[in-house]
Amino acid sequence: MAVRIIRINDIIDEVLVHHPEADISLIQKAYVFSAQSHEGQTRLSGEPYLSHPLEVSYLIAQMGLDSVSVVCGLLHDTVEDTNTSLDDLDELFGEEVADIINGVTKISQISFDKKIDQQAEYIRKMILAMSHDIRVILVKLADRVHNMRTLGYMKPESQKRVARETLDIFAPLAGRLGMGRLKAELEDLAFYYLEPEIYQQIQDGLARKRGEREQYIKEITAMIQEKLASQGLKGEVKGRSKHYFGIYRKMQAQRISLDQVYDLIAFRIILQTLAECYETLGLIHSLWRPVPGRFKDYIGMPKTNQYRSLHTTVIGPYGERMEIQIRTQEMDKIAEEGIAAHWAYKERRQVQQDDNLRFSWLRQIIEWQKDLTNPQDFLNTVRMELYPEDVFVFTPKGEIKELPKGSTPVDFAYAIHSEVGHQCTGAKVNGRMVPLKHELQHGDIVEIITSPSHTPSRDWLQFVKTTRARGRIKQWLKTVERERSITLGREILEREMRKAGLNLGKLLKSGEDLQRVAREMSYVRIDDLLAGVGFGKVSANQVITRLLPKEEQAPVEAEVPSKTVAKATAADRGGIKVKGLDDILINLAHCCNPIPGDAIMGYITRGKGVTIHREECPVLARTESMRHLPAAWDGVAGGRHPVRIQVISVDKPGLLADISVALKQAEANVLKASIETTVDQKGLSWFTIEVTDTTHLAKVLSAIKRVKNVISVNRVMR
Numbered sequence: 001m002a003v004r005i006i007r008i009n010d011i012i013d014e015v016l017v018h019h020p021e022a023d024i025s026l027i028q029k030a031y032v033f034s035a036q037s038h039e040g041q042t043r044l045s046g047e048p049y050l051s052h053p054l055e056v057s058y059l060i061a062q063m064g065l066d067s068v069s070v071v072c073g074l075l076h077d078t079v080e081d082t083n084t085s086l087d088d089l090d091e092l093f094g095e096e097v098a099d100i101i102n103g104v105t106k107i108s109q110i111s112f113d114k115k116i117d118q119q120a121e122y123i124r125k126m127i128l129a130m131s132h133d134i135r136v137i138l139v140k141l142a143d144r145v146h147n148m149r150t151l152g153y154m155k156p157e158s159q160k161r162v163a164r165e166t167l168d169i170f171a172p173l174a175g176r177l178g179m180g181r182l183k184a185e186l187e188d189l190a191f192y193y194l195e196p197e198i199y200q201q202i203q204d205g206l207a208r209k210r211g212e213r214e215q216y217i218k219e220i221t222a223m224i225q226e227k228l229a230s231q232g233l234k235g236e237v238k239g240r241s242k243h244y245f246g247i248y249r250k251m252q253a254q255r256i257s258l259d260q261v262y263d264l265i266a267f268r269i270i271l272q273t274l275a276e277c278y279e280t281l282g283l284i285h286s287l288w289r290p291v292p293g294r295f296k297d298y299i300g301m302p303k304t305n306q307y308r309s310l311h312t313t314v315i316g317p318y319g320e321r322m323e324i325q326i327r328t329q330e331m332d333k334i335a336e337e338g339i340a341a342h343w344a345y346k347e348r349r350q351v352q353q354d355d356n357l358r359f360s361w362l363r364q365i366i367e368w369q370k371d372l373t374n375p376q377d378f379l380n381t382v383r384m385e386l387y388p389e390d391v392f393v394f395t396p397k398g399e400i401k402e403l404p405k406g407s408t409p410v411d412f413a414y415a416i417h418s419e420v421g422h423q424c425t426g427a428k429v430n431g432r433m434v435p436l437k438h439e440l441q442h443g444d445i446v447e448i449i450t451s452p453s454h455t456p457s458r459d460w461l462q463f464v465k466t467t468r469a470r471g472r473i474k475q476w477l478k479t480v481e482r483e484r485s486i487t488l489g490r491e492i493l494e495r496e497m498r499k500a501g502l503n504l505g506k507l508l509k510s511g512e513d514l515q516r517v518a519r520e521m522s523y524v525r526i527d528d529l530l531a532g533v534g535f536g537k538v539s540a541n542q543v544i545t546r547l548l549p550k551e552e553q554a555p556v557e558a559e560v561p562s563k564t565v566a567k568a569t570a571a572d573r574g575g576i577k578v579k580g581l582d583d584i585l586i587n588l589a590h591c592c593n594p595i596p597g598d599a600i601m602g603y604i605t606r607g608k609g610v611t612i613h614r615e616e617c618p619v620l621a622r623t624e625s626m627r628h629l630p631a632a633w634d635g636v637a638g639g640r641h642p643v644r645i646q647v648i649s650v651d652k653p654g655l656l657a658d659i660s661v662a663l664k665q666a667e668a669n670v671l672k673a674s675i676e677t678t679v680d681q682k683g684l685s686w687f688t689i690e691v692t693d694t695t696h697l698a699k700v701l702s703a704i705k706r707v708k709n710v711i712s713v714n715r716v717m718r
């Protein structure tokens with residue numbers, strides 16, 4: 001790349017274009033200071049280091065930012081890379097400059113490539129710095145652009161890392177700030193380093209058909225111009241290839257090759273007034289057939305990054321899809337330059353305030369980052385927020401809410417308030433009741449129905465889209481499950497202690513002894529110990545042994561797992577998974593004898609861990625639903641399980657023998673059999689047999705059914 005060397009006068013000229021009244025002396029002073037500070041330093045390219053701040057501040061000047069920003073561009077690396085202190089900058093250039101450089105330096109000091117929590121910290125700091133003064137991020141973006149342009153001088157492994165970071169964080173951030181052109185440049189530069197081969201393919205592919213494409217652009221442009229002229233409209237028509245990364249994304253999303261990407265070219269029509277935009281849209285649709293569902297009115301409903309434009313896709317003269325954007329000059333400027341465009345026209349302070357309002361998503365992240373202590377959750381939130389794949393929906397009062405695509409009324413409810421989310425029982429979309437997992441669409445009016453007694457359901461985790469909703473639901477479930485296991489642990493201990501002559505109530509009151517035991521068993525608090533007992537991580541006996549004075553301690557009995565209360569290990573859990581509880585005491589209910597394949601439900605017993613019942617078990621139905629726990633077979637269930645079946649038959653001798661043969665052939669062990677004759681001369685027999693799962697049982701049942709004289713056969717509870 002032949003690069004023109006930027007000199008200070010280029011920067012000053014550029015600043016004067018946008019701000020004829022700008023304070024040039026401050027820029028000159030910053031230039032001299034930067035040159036002195038970086039004296040003797042070189043870039044990896046071998047150039048004097050000063051070339052970098054010059055390039056960065058030139059980019060800032062091109063964005064039309066104020067002279068303070070341009071000064072910051074010149075000074076942005078002085079604190080990090082030279083002996084300069086923030087106090088020096090404050091003294092020489094004022095507080096505003098020092099503040100911005102402070103923000104920029106803070107962002108640079110955190111390394112991005114390490115662990116996830118550091119990444120989260122990085123973004124957290126960046127966002128906070130940004131919220132303080134948006135110019136921090138604009139300077140940082142300019143810095144990043146120049147570093148990306150000169151990335152070729154870095155070591156290959158550093159290239160990939162920086163490129164990845166650019167694609168993950170900086171390009172989407174530029175997008176969210178509405179800086180379309182900068183975003184495209186960052187994406188293409190990063191793409192070049194991350195996927196060099198695919199980049200090359202696209203480049204070659206585009207080069208091959210350049211002539212054809214130029215001819216096509218000419219032709220279409222002329223057709224549009226003619227149509228506009230026929231209605232006395234004057235507009236500028238541009239046609240150009242999408243940027244490489246945009247094409248790549250399209251290839252990926254639609255799983256197609258470059259040759260199959262038909263709309264490589266996007267046309268843009270730029271007009272004088274808003275009314276002309278809509279008029280032009282009508283003309284285009286009369287000229288070519290619009291593709292249904294592809295029209296988007298970002299003028300009526302601007303994106304949160306202030307992007308405004310009409311988008312449509314039509315079937316062109318050769319049966320090809322053509323994307324057309326229609327907008328005014330001002331909209332075009334904002335689409336290309338985003339937040340920077342706003343700067344060009346306004347007073348400093350006012351801009352800061354306006355931007356804070358305008359970029360409400362930024363405020364939202366700042367709000368949310370307080371709640372999200374888990375770095376991964378925070379990163380997910382930020383990533384989701386940075387990508388503009390959103391739907392806009394409304395509250396009944398007309399307040400707009402922006403949610404990621406695929407969001408549901410539950411996401412919406414949590415976006416309003418955690419309590420609204422927790423208590424959400426139903427939702428109306430555009431006045432009609434919908435299921436809670438209903439996918440929200442652009443423009444929906446969403447009304448949430450709440451009930452104070454309602455609580456979140458684990459099922460919601462299956463369909464919620466926002467990390468906020470997910471986090472809140474998980475947090476709630478965790479609290480509830482912990483409370484449940486504390487209660488359970490308390491009950492188990494109470495019962496076992498009574499047998500040992502101890503009083504849990506008293507021990508809890510003084511707390512001392514239990515606290516000691518908790519510590520001994522590596523728990524922080526007594527509640528943690530109780531929860532441990534409830535979960536089955538420790539047994540009541542282990543706790544009791546530690547509470548008794550040494551001489552009274554019976555020789556510690558080996559803990560023989562009883563048949564019903566087995567310490568749950570993966571093997572003897574019988575392949576049952578209780579949602580949310582990995583290590584809990586499990587036993588199968590004898591009332592309904594669940595077997596793998598049955599729909600099951602856990603019940604927290606008083607003192608015996610969790611008993612697994614069949615969902616339709618009448619015993620379970622009579623228990624408190626507060627103590628129910630969702631459970632499922634884990635898919636690895638082995639072994640054989642007892643099942644009771646009832647056979648009704650014609651009362652004939654030899655039938656039992658026939659059924660026994662059928663059972664044997666179906667490979668079902670018979671544990672127990674009994675037979676009686678009813679008053680109406682029917683044979684009524686019961687068998688307890690062993691089967692592996694419901695599939696096996698079905699085979700057994702149909703085998704018995706085929707036995708002569710058998711009228712019906714059923715599985716019974718007991």
Ligand code: MN
Pocket residue numbers: 052076077143
């Ligand atoms: Mn720099």
